[in-house]
Amino acid sequence: MSVTGEPSFRQSVDLMFNRAASMMDLPPGLEEKIRVCNATYTVRFGVRLRGEIRTFTGYRSVHSEHFEPAKGGIRYAPNVNQDEVEALAALMTYKCALVEAPFGGSKGGLCIDPRQYEEHELEQITRRFAYELIKRDMINPAQNVPAPDMGTGEKEMAIIADQYARMNTTDINGKACVTGKPPHAGGIRGRVEATGRGVQYALQEFFRHPEDVAAAGLGGSLDGKRIIVQGLGNVGYHAAKFLSEEDGAKIVGIIERDGALLDPEGLDVEAVKNHIARTGGVDMFPGPRYIKDGVKALEEECDILIPAALEGVINLQNAANIKAPLIIEAANGPVTAGADEILRKKGTVIIPDLYANAGGVTVSYFEWVKNLSHIRFGRMQRRQEESRHQLIVNELERLSADTGIGWQLTPNFKEKYLRGADELELVRSGLDDTMRSAYQSMREVWHSRNDVTDLRTAGFMVSIGRVAASYRAKGL
Ligand code: NAD
Numbered sequence: 001m002s003v004t005g006e007p008s009f010r011q012s013v014d015l016m017f018n019r020a021a022s023m024m025d026l027p028p029g030l031e032e033k034i035r036v037c038n039a040t041y042t043v044r045f046g047v048r049l050r051g052e053i054r055t056f057t058g059y060r061s062v063h064s065e066h067f068e069p070a071k072g073g074i075r076y077a078p079n080v081n082q083d084e085v086e087a088l089a090a091l092m093t094y095k096c097a098l099v100e101a102p103f104g105g106s107k108g109g110l111c112i113d114p115r116q117y118e119e120h121e122l123e124q125i126t127r128r129f130a131y132e133l134i135k136r137d138m139i140n141p142a143q144n145v146p147a148p149d150m151g152t153g154e155k156e157m158a159i160i161a162d163q164y165a166r167m168n169t170t171d172i173n174g175k176a177c178v179t180g181k182p183p184h185a186g187g188i189r190g191r192v193e194a195t196g197r198g199v200q201y202a203l204q205e206f207f208r209h210p211e212d213v214a215a216a217g218l219g220g221s222l223d224g225k226r227i228i229v230q231g232l233g234n235v236g237y238h239a240a241k242f243l244s245e246e247d248g249a250k251i252v253g254i255i256e257r258d259g260a261l262l263d264p265e266g267l268d269v270e271a272v273k274n275h276i277a278r279t280g281g282v283d284m285f286p287g288p289r290y291i292k293d294g295v296k297a298l299e300e301e302c303d304i305l306i307p308a309a310l311e312g313v314i315n316l317q318n319a320a321n322i323k324a325p326l327i328i329e330a331a332n333g334p335v336t337a338g339a340d341e342i343l344r345k346k347g348t349v350i351i352p353d354l355y356a357n358a359g360g361v362t363v364s365y366f367e368w369v370k371n372l373s374h375i376r377f378g379r380m381q382r383r384q385e386e387s388r389h390q391l392i393v394n395e396l397e398r399l400s401a402d403t404g405i406g407w408q409l410t411p412n413f414k415e416k417y418l419r420g421a422d423e424l425e426l427v428r429s430g431l432d433d434t435m436r437s438a439y440q441s442m443r444e445v446w447h448s449r450n451d452v453t454d455l456r457t458a459g460f461m462v463s464i465g466r467v468a469a470s471y472r473a474k475g476l
Helices: 009-021 030-035 082-098 119-134 154-167 194-206 210-215 234-247 269-279 294-299 337-346 359-373 382-403 411-418 423-448 455-473
Strands: 039-049 052-062 074-077 104-111 226-230 250-256 259-262 289-291 304-307 326-328 349-351
Touching: 009 030, 009 082, 009 337, 009 455, 030 455, 039 082, 039 119, 052 082, 052 119, 074 154, 082 104, 082 359, 082 423, 082 455, 104 119, 119 154, 194 234, 194 326, 194 349, 194 359, 194 423, 226 234, 226 294, 234 250, 234 269, 234 304, 250 269, 250 294, 259 294, 289 294, 337 349, 349 455, 359 423, 382 411, 423 455
Parallel strands: 074 104, 226 250, 226 304, 304 326, 326 349
Antiparallel strands: 039 052, 052 104, 250 259, 259 289
16 A cells, blocks of 8 residues: 555556455455466666666566466556556456457566657667567467557567567567567558557447446437547547547547646647647647646546546546546556545446457457468458459349339449458457447446446456356366
8 A cells, every 4th residue: 555545556456356356256266366467577688878788677477377378568668667567467367358359468568768768779678678578488479479558669569579580580470479560560450549449439339328328427429528538649649539530529638748738629639649749748739728737637527538648547636526427448547446436436437448448459369360370351352252242233233224213323332332341441340349249248247237336347247257267167
């Protein structure tokens, strides 16, 4: 317990786990087996930079191996520590189980502020970190497969894949050692935006259930809903972009490291993103109200709050002041266990992290399968699908002409119908399907049991049940 009376991130995840497990009928001892983290490896290594040797500390934690490989991102941030990496690895276990991605849970981190280094320096550091993990099989297509997280992206993943290839020259499945690679380096289309896209699909699915929307005291659709998003990085940017451009939602607040922008008329997400890229922050963005104490903006009026930056931002200090009736946890662990209790009592509906940000690992799963099958999704079927559709269109047009009915297929319909699905469309379809069915499995528990009053507990129960079944099948 810290001085703020708040448990650590890992303890917070464990408390949420315990709450769900206590409502289940698990065999003695299995609960603990599932909860504990199997192993955490700490590595310290030196890299010669700017004329001196700098020592870095990194972690790779494996929470569960009921399925292998274990899966989970690598984070670059100055305050990465063992507790955080273990909490994130545990969340990966529950996340993968919930979206039925056949992986154990893992996570990695490096204590570094990537903004302090040049691109070529980051490459050197990433290569060395990857080397340390690869030589211990902590990066391996069959055992442990990283992905991007905070502070890392396609570039780092491509370097890791290349480092693995250098060290394992005859491994034909080597590309599957890491996901989130750029498409030209063995990645899959749609992975960069997958987590944000998943947040969008999660909200779309939530709004398909009027009963659930009403539980949050809201009504109608996503159209016109006022959203505040914290963190305009990979996840937050894509979620905000898709929700505003495609679903008619209004981004009325954007919170970044250096403050927050607020505009009841809605912010231009793209323009704010470009401003951050140019200046490093949101300050001086022309137009909307700017407040220096960005965290305060979490307490502003809105319909949906999307914390998409880091953990612990909604805590015992501010939970009671949060006005949003619906929170979707795009980040991992943004709501502490104590805050969760306060919000639950207030009637705030929380779409929990283990579900809300699972879009990333879902598309990572597709990428891993693509790498192992050595073929792009849709490559075999696309033209065959198109020619079968062409047959139907030809037949309809022939019938129309022969019978003199004079039907005309609209050119727009024809174009859309005739086009066979490419990789991106298949990825989106698979992601949408996954987000819908995972939500339905959570809500079934939420609505069918009187003692389950929130989606988080329901989500944990689904996941724990699946992990338990898999351990039992192994004879544990
Ligand atoms: P990112 O590094 O791309 O973006 C993080 C953003 O948050 C940056 O814009 C940064 O400036 C901002 N930020 C940092 N500290 C902040 C603060 N104190 N207040 C406000 N803004 C702050 O990271 P990301 O990949 O978008 O990850 C964000 C969250 O989503 C993390 O919790 C991560 O674990 C989770 N997540 C990411 C993925 C993924 O695929 N990248 C998948 C699942 C979950």
